[in-house]
Amino acid sequence: MSSQSVPKIMKQGGLAPWLYLLPALLIMTFFIVYPMINTISLSLKNRDGSASAATTCVEGNPCWGVFENYRYALTAEFDTTSFSTFWTSFWQSSYGNTLKWIVLMVSGTVGLGLAFAVLADRVRYEALAKAIIFMPMAVSFVGAGIIWKFVYDYGTQQVQIGLLNSIITSLGGQPIAFLSVPQINTLALVVVGVWIWTGFCMTILSAALKAVPDEVLEAARVDGATEWTVFWRIMVPIIMPTITVVVTTMVINVLKLFDIVYVMTGGNFGTDVIANRMYTEMYINFNVGRGTAVAVVLVLAIIPFIYFNIKRFLAQEEMR
């Protein structure tokens, strides 16, 4: 379309678009760009931002100069005396736990969400079933954390007020301290995350499934494909773009995850995650330099997923 054919009223000079963008740009600069730059600059300084981070180096210990806070953020949790101690300490560190969260929670929410979406599609009470699954999304994370803290409660009395332990003891078992026994506890926390987010994944995946053309499915069935084959060979490939978007969104969500861990264990008992560690450094230890360094590491870890998500989104827009 040449500019000559555009009616005059729709023509815009070089300035007009910027004027429209100005409010958004100003707000973004003030609330996103400036804090970001400030965070990076603070992460290169000492605990209260008064001098360079290089001054916090301890003689005789490894030192990364001005990046000293990053050395702390990246290596302090690991015991590097031997490979086996490194391996053990890695899986108890905030990085190891965040990795566990990503693997377990993303596969849990997307897998269950997809299963519910497919199954709910085939029953008459679909709306009700989906509403129930979606409902935890309406509970705040802190609220969910408190609810589940009660579910996992480990009582020292004969009467267990925690739902799970009361079931276990009524069946004759020994109560389990779900939140303080290492390995079990991170799993117990992931269950809470899955409980909250499955509804979100289900809703999006269900919408994608509805968009799968009936003709394709019917053609496959007429050709004698089993439901299993229809699911894996027809449905999943068609909704694959949506699945990828859901997966990347969930990975970003999990990387940012803070509330559940903070409310339920406070990062104790080997359940720390990166976002909670950032909070601990910032507001419990008051080490602004280290807190912001952990924050920057977290942002760097998230950026590839955001980039991927946006690229995916743009590609989809183009297809429309």
Place this chain on the structure above:
Amino acid sequence: MKKMFWQIFALLTIASLFLVACGGSTPATQSPATEAPAETESQTEEAPVSDDMCMGTQPGDELSLLYQWSGQEEERLNQILQPLVDTCGIVLRPESTRDQALLDTRVQAGTPPDIAFWNITQLTQYQEQLVAMDELGANADAYIPGAIDPGVINGRWLGLPVKSDIKTIIWYSPLNFEALGYSVPTTWDELDALVEQMVADGNVPWSMGMESGDATGWTGSDFLQDIMLVQQGPEYVMGIIDGSIPYDDAGVVQAYETYGKWATDPLYTVGGAQGTLSTPFLDAIYKPFSDPAEAMMVKQSGFAGGEVQKQFPDLVFGTDYDFFVVPGAQGLQGGSDWMMAFSDKPAVQALVSYLSSPEGGANWAAAGFDLSPNKGAAGNYTDPSLIKKAEAFYATQGFTPDIGDTIPGGFGSAEWTAIVDFVNGSDLASALAQAAAVQAEALK
């Protein structure tokens, strides 16, 4: 027309966003006259405050306060400050929050409250911003010896200890002790023997639960410091605080081993290790006083008495619940809430000189707001448990602040982590080594 409305609306929204963003430093401009009368009802029992204590305050001068107290505690503070309000006409602008991030943000943004009542670590954290107490007319002689020492940071006296509590005490039920034939131990060996006797009788001696969200472990750190006061004495504890004794020293290891023997065994404490880790500290306070009692004793600070009273309103101090000082302790562990000033305006000076005066101490004691290290408080307590606490408090040879609260730089949470990991079965040496590394770094 409608479109026009939305355009204006959008513009106003954006404009207001900027106003909010930039308006943080605007002081409260509300006329004081509209709010003052609500609080002027005078209390009777207080000592009078003389006019010259007002330090030239004009009636209507505002004083902003930030503290963690609410409910009954806040009422008591108001009662203590009432004479100042009445005499000088100061208008208090109090804010109550438990969120330290709020205080941090205010200070960093350059809009701190005039006065904050907070913890000892904040004196170090904000030393650049705080106004020294002697510049504000505080009277150091009004305090019991040693009480203000922790508040002197790099040679400047930065805070008033206002509300103190002792931690080196054990709560028990005299009723249960009598029924089972136990007597209050007077030496550590007697306590040890009593514990073994209880175990032999099939009674659980301790309730050691310490779950407290992201602060889980502090109950254990109090217990450990008391054991160190018994086994090593107050100078040893002060040595850890100033860094001359590393946190993985043999004496610390010995204290952890004593503690661990009790804290991880279901015969000695309710629920064993997992009970210690996952029982909320408040629930742990209730256990010796429930019916039937789940444990015989709980080692917890002075505030536990108030919690027992709240949970079991029918119980009476002295007969149903009581405490004894940890037997054999060669000193006391205690903590204070500290008052710090971010401004030197007349109203702040008036408050500082009032609270550091004998009248201020007397009024603090009369209000029953825990202990006051102000000498004027002695003899003015009315609550029986406060009278008993005050006795131990004024008689002590060595008053030691909480190790974890006093060492800056994240040692507190490193200490909690060490305790939690140790109780949860980790290797003691490596748990202590990590805490010692943080201690060394913080005090270098």
